[in-house]
Amino acid sequence: MMIPGSIKQKHKADQKKPIAGKNIGKQQVYSDQHEKTDDDSNKKEDVAPPKAPMNMDVSKLTPLQKKMLSKLSGSRFRWINEQFYTTDSDKAFEIIRKQPDLFEEYHKGFRSQVESWPENPVDLYIKRLVFRGVSKPANSPGGLPGLRNDKKRTVVVADMGCGEAELATQVDRFLEFYRKDHKKALKVFKKKYGGDKFVSARNKRIEIKVHSFDLDKVNDNVTVADIKNVPMDDESCTVVVFCLSLMGTNFLDFIKEAYRILTPGGELWIAEIQSRLADSTGEEFSNTITKLGFRHKQTDTSNKMFTRFDFFKPLKPERLDVQSIQGIRESGNEGQWLLKPCIYKRR
Numbered sequence: 369m370m371i372p373g374s375i376k377q378k379h380k381a382d383q384k385k386p387i388a389g390k391n392i393g394k395q396q397v398y399s400d401q402h403e404k405t406d407d408d409s410n411k412k413e414d415v416a417p418p419k420a421p422m423n424m425d426v427s428k429l430t431p432l433q434k435k436m437l438s439k440l441s442g443s444r445f446r447w448i449n450e451q452f453y454t455t456d457s458d459k460a461f462e463i464i465r466k467q468p469d470l471f472e473e474y475h476k477g478f479r480s481q482v483e484s485w486p487e488n489p490v491d492l493y494i495k496r497l498v499f500r501g502v503s504k505p506a507n508s509p510g511g512l513p514g515l516r517n518d519k520k521r522t523v524v525v526a527d528m529g530c531g532e533a534e535l536a537t538q539v540d541r542f543l544e545f546y547r548k549d550h551k552k553a554l555k556v557f558k559k560k561y562g563g564d565k566f567v568s569a570r571n572k573r574i575e576i577k578v579h580s581f582d583l584d585k586v587n588d589n590v591t592v593a594d595i596k597n598v599p600m601d602d603e604s605c606t607v608v609v610f611c612l613s614l615m616g617t618n619f620l621d622f623i624k625e626a627y628r629i630l631t632p633g634g635e636l637w638i639a640e641i642q643s644r645l646a647d648s649t650g651e652e653f654s655n656t657i658t659k660l661g662f663r664h665k666q667t668d669t670s671n672k673m674f675t676r677f678d679f680f681k682p683l684k685p686e687r688l689d690v691q692s693i694q695g696i697r698e699s700g701n702e703g704q705w706l707l708k709p710c711i712y713k714r715r
């Protein structure tokens with residue numbers, strides 16, 4: 369988990385220019401980083417700190433050399449993480465296209481952060497897909513939403529900003545096993561992810577297809593795309609997931625894209641780091657997503673470090689309030705007033 373103390377949010381909003389009626393909080397800037405404003409965000413140098421030499425036999429390094437090596441990769445991880453949170457997605461896409469090695473290093477750093485978290489939100493989503501999928505048929509009360517025009521009622525998931533596509537990998541692996549031996553598959557799954565004794569393999573014909581999108585392809589499950597514009601047809605998905613991936617300063621474009629690809633009745637699941645919420649409660653976040661056409665179902669604050677939001681796309685479109693959101697966005701991007709950047713501290 370983003371250990372309090374191991375990360376800080378750097379709220380990059382220029383505090384001298386508060387956005388009309390918005391409380392944008394106190395600016396937090398690290399002592400070891402120069403102060404930047406959002407106006408700099410797309411102008412700053414897109415050159416990462418130097419890379420550690422390749423093909424090095426680490427076992428032959430002195431303790432000092434090892435320390436230097438780890439500092440180098442740490443600073444590259446922090447640099448790319450900061451780019452993701454403080455630039456828009458066009459810029460992030462360009463940085464990764466020009467320096468693809470950075471993406472691998474980002475995920476190496478992210479993986480090592482995850483190891484220290486008591487709970488990983490992506491595991492909760494894997495569990496939710498499997499438990500709801502096995503216990504109730506799609507489109508029944510409590511079941512997952514499935515495609516209505518499909519005989520199999522396939523649940524089509526878009527994992528937006530999937531990283532290493534853990535969601536697709538684990539769901540596919542489970543389904544393969546489940547089709548061979550549903551009871552055993554569920555038992556093994558419960559052992560790994562934590563069980564709920566009331567969940568049983570009642571729905572034998574579960575179909576879940578996960579599409580995974582990210583800025584680069586770390587494995588074959590991933591399709592390269594900026595999540596503001598993914599290669600999926602209108603209303604072709606039944607669940608859209610953003611697990612810690614609302615990173616770009618234009619992340620409301622990602623939400624609009626989710627609205628486009630979701631079928632009416634489809635669900636939107638969002639997990640974000642609690643300390644990113646500009647109003648700390650997430651109320652403003654939910655209200656904003658609602659103005660973009662979704663209905664708010666629930667906010668789960670049971671985990672101190674992550675807040676999980678559930679929305680759905682109503683069967684009949686509601687009056688959107690995109691205009692008022694656009695107005696606010698013109699005075700400052702959503703990375704300033706809605707979700708603050710999450711910047712890792714230099715150790």
Ligand SMILES: C[S@@+](CC[C@H](N)C(=O)[O-])C[C@H]1O[C@@H](n2cnc3c(N)ncnc32)[C@H](O)[C@@H]1O
Binds near residue numbers: 457582612
């Ligand atoms: C913190 S990681 C989380 C990865 C994964 N969802 C998980 O929970 O393990 C966020 C991911 O979002 C991706 N991302 C951020 N902005 C993106 C964009 N505009 N388009 C595609 N992927 C993006 C990053 O590349 C990164 O892999």
